[in-house]
Amino acid sequence: MAKARDAPPLLEWIAGAIGALAFAAMLVVLVSTGVRGGQAPPDIVATIGDIRTVEGGYVAEFTARNRGDVTAADVEVVATLANGTERRASFDYLSPHSERHGGFFFEDDPLGMQLHAEGYRDP
Amino acid sequence: MSGQAAYAQGLGRAFIGAALFTLPLYMTMEMWTLGFAMDRLRLALLLAVTFPVLIGLSYFAGFERAFGVVAHVLDTCAAIAVAATTSVIVMGLFGVLRFDQPATEWVGKVAVLAFPGALGALLADKQMSGCAADADADRSYWGRLFLMGVGALFVALNAAPTEEMMLIAFQISPLQAALLACSSLALLHALLFWADLPGRKARRGDTSFVSVLRRYSFAGYGVCLAVSAFLLWTFGRMDGVSAAEAAEFIVVLAFPAVLGAGLAHFVVGERRG
DSSP, rough: OOOOOSOOOOHHHHHHHHHHHHHHHHHHHHHHHHHHOOOOOOOOEEEEEEEEEEEEEEEEEEEEEOOSSSOOEEEEEEETTTTOEEEEEEEEOOOOOOOEEEEESSSSSTOEEEEEEEEEEOO | HHHHHHHHHHHHHHHHHHHHHHHHHHHHHHHHHHHHSSSSHHHHHHHHHHHHHHHHHHHHHOOOTTOOHHHHHHHHHHHHHHHHHHHHHHHHHSSSSSSSSSSSHHHHHHHTTHHHHHHHHHHHHHHHTTOOOOOOOOOOOHHHHHHHHHHHHHHHHHHSSSHHHHHHHHOOOHHHHHHHHHHHHHHHHHHHHHHHTTTTTOOOOOOOOHHIIIIHHHHHHHHHHHHHHHHHTTTTTTTTHHHHHHHHHHHHHHHHHHHHHHHHHHTTOOOOO
């Protein structure tokens, strides 16, 4: 980006300023989350979304949210019906304070469905 | 062409370079994971190290004579701007960055790729604009070692996040690791000695087999080992790992790093003839 010249053109100052700002902002966010950020373990809450009919039964959509401060890997979410039927779904990663969506398939209407996260490992 | 127009053209080349150097990493799953999962302070350190390394590259790679410090700092800042913008656009297109993700996840994913992107931006502009330095003969000993380190850092960064790097270390015996270390050293020496570097004959001092080995190959391999260890530690690969296993990780990662170190001269501002 440097060319033979005396004074850098205005555009160079603008590009440089944007880069310097981006660099400083990234550093500030990383250091502040690193220093202040809590170390609360993954706290995974699964909530039931829409239940829709599909060919051959039902799909129960759900959202898994990690309310902890660290990433959870291989998160296993289990759905249990009143009649004892179980379905499982897993997520490779749930980053802190973020959510992922999934669904469970059932032949019958999933009445009285309960969700819970079964476990995770550190990434 | 006016200064502004020439600079805009340079920025265009920089975007192409940033995309070229980071595309394999944008398409590596472990890289996305590291963006949100790796230790924030270690990521901050990786980012912080990037800045002086890029300024050094801007200095050693070809603009040593005509420009002042301000130009190198401005170039480095512009390269980071280009890298960050490219990352947001490409990872946005790939669905790696989404609006339902927290801001810290975005920052992490962009920050972890700042170095290769900015490196590509700096090099592309220089290579494609044809103003690469042809002054290797004037380059100092430390300048050459520094360039080896940059090459090693770039190639090792491509390999370090992958699961395969650890699997290779798990499936080789300590003897194989020792053999790999010797092979790496031999490869580096071959790259530095036989793959005749332009300007080598013009270098001051002895360029015999033993002299190159003593001054460049051993030192260069040391640089590769150090860079590999730094990256593995940064990515948390060495946490809770025994010293022997950690040594194998480093040796395995140093193998690709050696290629980067040995070929850095060709990529970074040397021209034949």
